[in-house]
Amino acid sequence: MLSFRTAIPRRQEVTLGVAGLVTFLVVWQLVAVSGWIKPQFLPTPGAVLAAFWRLFTEAGFAGDIAISVGRVWFAFFLAVIIAVPLGLLMSSYRAIGAFFEPFIDFIRYLPVPALVPLLIIWFGVGEASKIAVLWMGTFFQLVLLINEDTKRVPREYIESGLTLGANQWQVMRDIICPAALPNMVDNLRITLGWCWTYLIIAEIVAASSGVGHVIWSLRRFVKTPEVMAGIIAIGIIGLLTDQAFRLLHRRAFVYLDR
Amino acid sequence: MSYLSLQDVSKTFRTATGDVEAVAPLSLHIVQGEIVTFLGPSGCGKTTLMRMVGGLERPTTGQILLDGQPLGGPDRRRGMVFQSYAAFPWLTVAGNIRAGLRYRPGISRSEQADQIARLIDLVGLTGFEDSYTSRISGGMRQRVAIARTLAADPDVLLMDEPFGALDALTREHLQTQLMRINRTEGKTTIFVTHDVEEAILLAHRTLVFSARPARVIEDIDVSTLLPPAARDTETRDQPAFLDLRKRIQTVLRQEHHEGSKADVA
Numbered sequence: 001m002l003s004f005r006t007a008i009p010r011r012q013e014v015t016l017g018v019a020g021l022v023t024f025l026v027v028w029q030l031v032a033v034s035g036w037i038k039p040q041f042l043p044t045p046g047a048v049l050a051a052f053w054r055l056f057t058e059a060g061f062a063g064d065i066a067i068s069v070g071r072v073w074f075a076f077f078l079a080v081i082i083a084v085p086l087g088l089l090m091s092s093y094r095a096i097g098a099f100f101e102p103f104i105d106f107i108r109y110l111p112v113p114a115l116v117p118l119l120i121i122w123f124g125v126g127e128a129s130k131i132a133v134l135w136m137g138t139f140f141q142l143v144l145l146i147n148e149d150t151k152r153v154p155r156e157y158i159e160s161g162l163t164l165g166a167n168q169w170q171v172m173r174d175i176i177c178p179a180a181l182p183n184m185v186d187n188l189r190i191t192l193g194w195c196w197t198y199l200i201i202a203e204i205v206a207a208s209s210g211v212g213h214v215i216w217s218l219r220r221f222v223k224t225p226e227v228m229a230g231i232i233a234i235g236i237i238g239l240l241t242d243q244a245f246r247l248l249h250r251r252a253f254v255y256l257d258r
Numbered sequence: 259m260s261y262l263s264l265q266d267v268s269k270t271f272r273t274a275t276g277d278v279e280a281v282a283p284l285s286l287h288i289v290q291g292e293i294v295t296f297l298g299p300s301g302c303g304k305t306t307l308m309r310m311v312g313g314l315e316r317p318t319t320g321q322i323l324l325d326g327q328p329l330g331g332p333d334r335r336r337g338m339v340f341q342s343y344a345a346f347p348w349l350t351v352a353g354n355i356r357a358g359l360r361y362r363p364g365i366s367r368s369e370q371a372d373q374i375a376r377l378i379d380l381v382g383l384t385g386f387e388d389s390y391t392s393r394i395s396g397g398m399r400q401r402v403a404i405a406r407t408l409a410a411d412p413d414v415l416l417m418d419e420p421f422g423a424l425d426a427l428t429r430e431h432l433q434t435q436l437m438r439i440n441r442t443e444g445k446t447t448i449f450v451t452h453d454v455e456e457a458i459l460l461a462h463r464t465l466v467f468s469a470r471p472a473r474v475i476e477d478i479d480v481s482t483l484l485p486p487a488a489r490d491t492e493t494r495d496q497p498a499f500l501d502l503r504k505r506i507q508t509v510l511r512q513e514h515h516e517g518s519k520a521d522v523a
Contacts, residue, residue: 156344159314160403164410165334165361174357178348255347255390 043225048232051225055233059226061214065233068203068210071127072195075134080188083139087146088172097147104140112137112198116205125206130199137198138191145187149180182253189245196238260287261446262311262414267320268471269306279471280306283319286465286474293440293447293486297457297506298467299514304450305418307472311448312336312416324413334361337412341419343399345391345406351378352387354402358409377405380439397428401435408443415447421456433459434491441487454506458499462486466506468513476509478502 025045031037032044039047055061090097115136116129123129153176161171203212215230264286271278280303288294296304309315311322313332322329329336345354355374359365365373378384381401391399400420407415421429433456440447440460451457457464458480466476483498493499 154342154344156340156342157346159312159332159338160340160344160346160406162314162332163312163334163336163338163412163416164358164406170361174360175346179346181348253348255392257392 040222040224043228047225048228051223052229052232055214055226055229059214061211061230061233064210064214065237068199068212069237071130071202071210072134072192072199075131076138076192076195078131079135079139079142079191083142084146084184087143088150088176090143090147091150092168092172092176100143101147104143107136108140108144113201116201120206130202130207130210133202134195134198138195141194142187142191145191146180146184149183149187150176152183153179182249182256185245185249185252189242189249192241192245193238196234200234261290261292261325262288263323264307264311265320265323267307267310267317267322269303269310269315270318281310282471282473284472284474285320288446288448290446291444293449293460293462295457295461295464296448296450296467297454297464297510298452298472299469299510300452301470302467303470303472304467308416308418308448308450311414312338314338334410335413337407337410337415339400339403339407339415339417339420341422343391343396343403343423345399345402347390347392350388350390351383351394351402354391354406355409358406362410373409377409380408380442381405382435395428397424397432400424400432404436404439408439408445413446415443415445417447417449419450419452422451422453429456430491436460437486437489454503454510455494458484458502458506459489459493464506466509466513475513476506478506 028042029045032039032042043051086100090100112133116133119129119132119136123132157175157179158171161175166174199210200212200215203210204216207213211230211234215227218226218230264284266283266285267281268279268283269281271280284307296308298304306315310317311329313329313336324335332338346357349357352374355377356370359370359373374387378387381404383398383401383405386394386398391402394402404420421432424432437460449457449460461478461480464476464478464480465474466478467473468475480502483502484493484496
């Protein structure tokens with residue numbers, strides 16, 4: 001049954017995945033009803049599901065999700081439109097790379113939560129500071145990832161372009177970009193996931209709306225089922241976004257061997 | 259009349275462990291339409307020499323002239339086919355050939371379509387127009403790369419061991435096909451190889467190179483010994499071919515021997 005590094009049928013794969021989830025839920029349920037742990041620390045899965053329902057029907061949670069998703073996408077968009085061209089230029093022109101790399105490497109190592117107080121001083125407690133936190137968290141990582149992706153485009157592709165008569169801009173547009181695009185999309189998918197981590201931090205510290213704010217304010221009333229439901233909601237949003245990116249990847253890059 | 263001239267061209271690479279002379283100062287004249295094969299041991303500097311003609315390496319000394327004009331960096335006048343398959347995987351066969359036409363000024367849409375059809379036919383890829391190059395064999399990918407380079411209509415065709423990574427049967431098939439393509443296209447060509455038979459079979463003229471730094475140790479007029487128009491797969495069995503192969507092998511062996519002595523000393 002456990003054959004080493006061998007593919008298994010698709011059906012078996014799905015069944016095992018479902019079985020893993022169910023096992024987790026069963027163990028959770030058993031522990032919750034056994035009385036070892038008090039319900040305010042570990043509510044049953046059913047209680048969490050009910051809280052999930054209440055959040056949407058009574059607390060207007062959908063609005064908070066929309067606000068959080070909006071923040072993530074806006075900040076992510078701002079990071080991407082600057083990081084992609086900059087990363088491409090850094091790998092194309094050594095001088096530009098040499099100028100930016102040490103600076104970006106330095107900022108990249110600063111833990112984003114440590115920047116939150118500074119960003120609040122600069123941008124206040126409004127939308128701007130949340131966008132700034134998300135942007136700081138993704139932009140610098142993304143520049144270096146895009147830089148690497150475009151650097152890895154085989155030299156033969158670029159030299160083919162030049163000897164076909166393309167100029168430097170045409171090589172970047174017609175060869176480096178399409179050649180690096182599959183890896184870039186993968187890296188965008190991963191970086192968008194990080195955005196969610198920083199969003200919750202930003203919303204916990206200073207916000208009056210959003211998923212992070214909701215979770216944090218429910219904590220004060222020890223509404224453990226609601227807190228867990230909020231966390232699970234983030235997981236579901238992340239999973240859906242990730243799957244959407246994967247689907248896009250499969251559809252857009254049909255030529256790749258998988 | 260010299261069309262492509264190399265005048266005292268040399269190349270020295272600066273590395274962390276010191277200077278490496280890849281190509282010793284060398285002068286060379288190639289006439290229009292001539293197919294010259296560069297034959298030599300691996301790593302002898304023949305590829306570096308060709309890359310300098312392509313503008314992909316800058317000569318340390320000397321200059322290269324095309325039709326009397328000094329050459330600089332890479333452009334459409336010198337098309338290059340690489341050893342590794344440089345067909346673009348995100349494009350189809352037809353898309354790759356279109357990429358070769360893309361930077362040619364003043365080509366109408368209908369002309370583009372005609373050219374693509376002609377080139378696909380020329381390299382024998384009819385029926386694969388819409389296949390992605392990641393879905394076809396190495397030999398077919400290399401034919402795509404050749405067609406794409408021809409699409410750009412370069413003055414000089416540079417081929418860097420284009421069949422080096424192929425199996426023996428495919429290589430023989432592509433050599434025969436290239437002989438035919440050369441006859442119809444008539445491009446001035448430099449073809450780099452370390453395969454003696456290939457160097458003779460495809461050449462009007464073969465230059466045999468020494469081990470690094472590259473020097474020309476033999477300049478053989480293959481055309482007079484084996485008329486190009488009469489060549490085909492069977493040419494490999496002709497006495498003139500076999501004599502020539504033996505002669506070149508002897509030269510290469512001697513050169514290798516000298517090289518080993520130098521290594522010991």
